[in-house]
Amino acid sequence: MNLIDVNEKFATDEQCLVYLEQMRWPDGIVLCPVCGCDRISRITRKVTKDTDNKRAQLYQCLEKTCKQQFSATSGTIFNDSHLPLHKWFMALALVVDAKKGMSAKQLQSHLGIGSYRTAWYLCHRIRKAMDVDQSEFPKMTGVVEMDETYVGGKTIRRGKQAGRGTRNKDIVVAIRQRGGPVRFMQADSVRAEDLKMIAEAYISDDVEMIVTDDFKSYPLALKRFEGKHHRINHSLGYYVRGDENEIHTNTVESAFSLFKRGLNGSYHIVSIKHLHRYLAEFEYRFNERKNADRFQKILGRMMQAEPLEYKAITASPEQA
Secondary structure (H helix, E strand, O other): OOHHHHHHHOOOHHHHHHHHHHHHOOOOOOOOOOOOOOOEEEEEOOOOOOOOOOOOEEEEEOOOOOOOEEOOOOOOOOOOOOOOHHHHHHHHHHHHHOOOOOOHHHHHHHHOOOOHHHHHHHHHHHHHHHOOOHHHOOOEOOEEEEEEEEEOOOOOOOOOOOOOOOOOOEEEEEEEEOOOOEEEEEEOOOOHHHHHHHHHHHEOOOOOEEEEEOOOOHHHHOHHHOOOEEEEOHHHOOOOEOOOOOEOOHHHHHHHHHHHHHHHHHHOOOOHHHHHHHHHHHHHHHHOOOOOOHHHHHHHHHHHOOOOOHHHHHOOOOOO
């Protein structure tokens, strides 16, 4: 569903709310989401320009000890949002299809959102829905490539290997299965023990081959996959080798390249505190890029994800 389709199908909040109701309760609402009572009353409110009501259709539990009012957006990422639903849907369509990402400032301008803070908060809630847990992914098999990069801070190089031992930067590791998904994750260091934990968490023992560059930590980190691990020596100017040119890390590096172009070209500055959400965004969009139903899929995830409070993402790291 492209931007034009979204604009035509969800031009009003009422249309958006009906769609969300069908998505959340395909067989119709049966139980109160708070107490589980089956006695529900529907409340229809008239929305005019002179009212602040954003949800025209409400339900109320008739259980005397509950009497909770709720709508299709209650308990979801849309919960208590003052932004009209049709703008939510437009923002979602823009973010999902933006290959290199879309900044909050761009969304604020495109959608006529009143404040930058609102647009920024909106973007982070969409990214939260894009955060896929490892349990949703099977471990990678086939041919897998692994690489690492550095994000943020000033580059301070030590030794002959440019980038290795870089300080004041955050480490991001990527693992990509050829013909399959990519996973981005932050790492505490590039020591063998940290890379080993990541590899064993994401790569199956049945993998056919693992390809990395010539960084010294990989042989020890991937010792469990001994005989399946192959390295390409970039420091000597080699980027492809093997009888069928199958020894390379070009696949995972292409995913990293897209991520870095997005950071530099769209966001310019990314807080390390929020880096995990940006990684989730680029990972999800990359893996779903060929899925024609990606808009509906991420919308479904937003209905299932827990609300993200503004104070939670603005708190200091010690408080978060």
